[in-house]
Amino acid sequence: MRKIAVQSLPLLEVITDISQALSISYQENCGEYHLDLPPDVGEGYIKGINFDGGFGIIMYKCNFKEDVEFHFVVDDVHPLKFLYCLVGELHHRFQDGKENNSIEQYQSSIVASKNRNGHILHFKANTDIEIGSLEIDREKFKIKMDCELKNLTTELKDLFRDKDASKQFYHNGYFSLQIADLFRNTESFENNDFIRRIYLEGKAYQILTHQIIQFHDDLQDSGSRTVLRQSEIHQINKATRIIEEEINNLDNIEKIAERVGLNINKLQQGFRHMHSGTVNxxxxxxxxxxxxxxxxxxxxxxxxxxxxxxxxxxxxxxxxxxxxxxxxxxxxxxxxxxx
The missing domain is CATH 1.10.10.60 (Homeodomain-like)
Structure with a gap:
């Protein structure tokens, strides 16, 4: 297994540590840093960008030839991380812990280490993996967003304001269709100048907004949740097939929702997203x-x-x-x- 130590916090230094460990160079354009994996390591790239106010995003789109671990072990308070597994599977553990937290495709995790404890991200060999990571320096972010943070639930408010990392935090769940669409948009946007920086910052804040909405929805019991997850798309497709194949003797909407394993609110939301209208x-x-x-x-x-x-x-x-x-x-x- 290859271990890559990242002993810095600002994004430029993070990319620099990775590029030095892999003996390659990186490119920079309007504050966005990009490095391509060397052929002996694998295929793909790692890129990231910092925005004002302690907010940034890192994207990993990789297929490694051997298992790889990124050890974020700088002796300082680490960023609050929002990890999104778009393709493949990622494993996360805290630096001083032994338990690996599996983050599967379509899952997201909110992770905050305690004190100066770091993070370890494990990528499996010969596997297409695409990960998005929102990175928040809570001390800087609190200054910029203090007013907005007042409206969060107590748990999230305490998490964002814990600038000294007094508590460890971990939350895992499936991310929403909106978040999946936002990540696709960031990948497909082709401008490579200042416009791209503004665009990416806007999308990153939208992802964070939907993540907060999703976190609140996760706290509800399963029958009351309204945010449709990317992982539930196949259930919407199943409901679509039921309607098309059984149109001459169709169950009512409540029964269709029950058959595909969704509540009515999620079924309706899925049809609005995929078919631009209600189930009816x-x-x-x-x-x-x-x-x-x-x-x-x-x-x-x-x-x-x-x-x-x-x-x-x-x-x-x-x-x-x-x-x-x-x-x-x-x-x-x-x-x-x-x-």
Missing amino acids: EYIQNTRLDLAKKLLNKTDYNISEIVEKIGLSSKSYFSKVFKERYGISPSDFRKKNSRE
Whole structure:
């Protein structure tokens, strides 16, 4: 296993320590530091940027040829870290601890070491790993954000204001769709100048905002949580398939939510995110899309089509079809049969 000691805190010195340990150089552009892994170590890169007020972000996108540990062991108070595993799996432990905390894909962890104790990040060999780390120097950050911190819960307020690191803190959970989208946006933004710095700072603060919202949501019991996690996307996809495949004899929304293992609030949020509408709107769209196909490509009469799309009233079907397409079902069929 390769161990890389990072004995500095400012981001430039962190990147410098890593580059020296790997015997490579790094690049800098408008305060953003970037180093590419040498071929004998692996593939990918590590990059980061500091913003005003003790706030910064580091991104690891790597595939190492052997297990690698980054030992952040500077003899000083360490930053509060928000770790996000976008791809792969990361292991974290406190410098004086033996327990490895596993951070799996789509999970995030809030970690704060005690006193001058550091952090160790473990990357497995031959594994694509993508990690985002928000880094907060609490002494500097408190000066900039003291007014905003007053509105946090007691637990988070104490965590952000613990500038002397008097307490150790660890919290783990699955991160939200919004956070996943924000990280994707930071990767896809191509400007390489001052505009990029402003853009990245804005996205970093948005990630932190959603993380705080998510932390509050994590404190609720599972049936009351409203923040949809990235890990729950497959359940939204399952609900989508249920609607499309069972449209002629569809369960109610409560039953669909139960079948896919989500509460109704999360199911609705997922459909708004993925389909730009409510579950009922998606059901209605699915029925009308299917009706158009059946009118255009089959000889089913209107009553049969109404049954196949899961409705019971011909008059209601005609009403909603005309509202959507500006033509009655029978006239739509006549028009398309002539074309």
